[in-house]
Structures are given as structure tokens and as C-alpha cells.
Amino acid sequence: MDNPSKITEGGVEYALGNFDGKSILYDFPKILIYLNAKGKLLFGDKFKIYDQDEAIVLKLCNYFVRDKENCKKNGIDPEKGILLSGPVGCGKTSLMKLLRHIVPLQRPYEMIPCRNVTFSFNHLGFKTVEEYGNTKFYCFDDLGVEPAGRFYGKDLNVMGEVLLSRYELFVQTKGKVKTHATTNLNAEELEERYGNRVRSRMRELFNLVAFDKGAEDKRK
Template identity: 80%
Template sequence: MDNPSKITEGGVVYSLGQFDGKEVIYEFDKVLIYLNAKGKLFFGKHFKIYQEDSQILFQLCNYFIRDKENCAKHNIDLDKGILLSGPVGCGKTSLMKLLRYIVPLQRPYEIIPSRNVTFSFNHLGYKTIEEFGNGKFYCFDDLGVEPLGRHYGKDCNVMGEVLLSRYELYNQTKGKIKTHATTNLNAEELEERYGNRVRSRMRELFNLIAFDSKTMDKRS
């Protein structure tokens, strides 16, 4: 890739900023134009970036482009992953699917619905927890609303166990292996779902970026 500040989608070249030969100087308004275009290609022509989400997007974009100065202003730790929370339908999953594309040279993460991890556990047992506790980059979607796992008559809070494994991995790799997640739940609900120990590990694993609880449902 000769110029990482330019990305071609559907035959159109989008500029994300200026490339000085060493690094890209991103321009937020250009990144938003690209995300809007990529979203329409990805999700259909009804997709759009909403003006009221610009503050959240600014934080997320700064995290993904690794803008140390702006991240420091928003208390975002570049070694941690992102926990993106907000009400149902506010666009969390869509944004996490799209933001991977503004940094094509960075290692991508796979988006996995949390309920699929539980279903896998129900079939395969603890092998599933090992599998998702491995060295891949993941974004666990809809964290906290997945059912309880059950394998050979034993109940298991599967995602709680996966998060503990991811935390160990995060420590072993000194933050090089990242975990992201989206959730509709607030901090108290997450603690109720996973317990205090997992919740305290989550604080160390994730930067919390939250939509306003009054954000409209964009799917209606």
C-alpha cells in the first residue's frame, strides 16, 4: 500500500487525511465521509453516520488511529480494548464492523456474537473457552444477553470464563492481544451478570465508551 491515507471502495478513492511519508495525519471529517460510504456498501443505502454520534465516533476513531494526544484527553488507554455500550439499535455493532477498515494495516479483529460462543460451549464444552481465550483479536457482540451455557448437565457462565481467559492473555502479552465488546448493559447489570471478579477484570481489559442512554433506535 503506497499511500495508507487513501482507500478505494467501489471504484472511488477516499482520502482519510495527509500522508507525510511516515505517518497519516488523519482528518476527522474525511474519515466520517469514508465511514458513511463504506457503511452504505456494507449495510445498504439506508445506512448513514449520524451527527449526534460524532463525539462517540471521534473517540473511537482516535483510538483506532492511535492518536495518543486525543486519547489522553478522553482517558482512553491504547493498550486496552474497547467496550462500546449503549441502548438497543444505537449502532454499536455497525460501528465496530466499520472502524476496522480505517486502519487496513492494523491487525483486524473478528466480530463474534456472544450467544454463538455459548452455543459452541453447549456442543463442545470447555474447549470453546480455550479456543476464544487464544491469541486472536475478537470483538464479542451483545455481551451480557447471551444464555447461560450448559454442557453435560453442568451450567457455566461462558462469557464470564472467556473474559477471564482474555484478561490472562492480555497480561501475558502486555496488552498486545486486544479484546473488544459491545453491550446493551450498564456497569451494574454487567456486574450482576458476571460477578465482581469479572467486572474488575473488565475495567482492566476495556476502555468504556458509552452512547447516551437516550440515543434513538436507528433500526426503526
């Protein structure tokens, strides 16, 4: 890739900014044009980034392109993962699926629905927790609404355990192993669901980026 500021999709070249041979000076309006085009390819023609969501998208773009100055202004630590919260249908999952495409040279993360993690635990037991405690990058989708885990009569808050493993990994690798998540729950609800210990680890693991409580349901 000669010019990492350019991405080709469906035969069209998109410039995300200017490349001076060392680094890319990103241009947010150009990134938006690309994201709208890529979003349509991924999710269908109805996809668009809404004006009222641009501030959140900008924050997330700054994080993904590692714009240290703007991250600092927004209180975002580029070494931590992202916990994207907001009401049902506001577009969290689509954004997390989409934004990894603006940095094709960075290591991608897998999107994993939290309920799949629990179902896997119910079949395979603790092996599941070990598997997700590995060095892959993940974005756990829909955190907090997954069913409770149960394996041979033992109940387990599976995602709570997975997050604790991911935190250990984050500490061991000095922040090199990234974990992201999306959730419809607020901080109090998350604490209620996972307990105080997991909640405090989550603060160290994630930057919280939140949609407005009144964000509209895009699926209607």
C-alpha cells in the first residue's frame, strides 16, 4: 500500500486525508464520505451516518486513527478499548463494525455477540472463558443483556469472567491487547449486572463513549 490515506471500495478510491510520507493528516469530512459509502456496501442502501451522530463518530474516528491531541481533548485514552453505549437501535453495532475499516493497517477486532459467548459456555463450560481470554482483539456486542451462564448446575456470570480475563491480559500486555464492547446499559445497570469488581476493571479497560439517551432508533 503506497498511500495508506487512500482506500478503494467497489472500484472507487476514497482519500481519508493527506499522506506526507510519514503520517496521515486525516480529514473528517472525507472520512464521513468513505464511511457512508462503506456503510451502504456493508449494511444496504438505507445506511447513512446521521448529522446528530457526527460528534460521536468524530470521537470514535479520532480514537481509531490515534489522533492523540483530539483524544486528549475528549478525555479518551488511545491505549484503552471503547465501550460504546446508547439506547437500542441507535447504531452502535453498525458503527463498531464499520469504523475498523478506516484503519486497514491496524489489527482488526472480531465482533462477538455476548449471547454467543454465554451459549458457548453452556455447552463447553470454562473452556469458553479461557478461549476469550486469548490475545485476539474482540468487540463484545450487546453487553449486559445476555442470558445467565449455566454449566452442569453451576451458574456463572460468563461475560463478567471474560471481562476479568481480558483485563488481566490488558495489564500483562501493557495495553497491547484491545477489548471493545457495545451496551444498552448505563454505568449503574452494568454494576448491578456484573458487580463492583468487574465494573471497576471496566473503567480501566474501556473509554466510555455514549450516545445521547434520546438517540433515535434507526431501525424503525
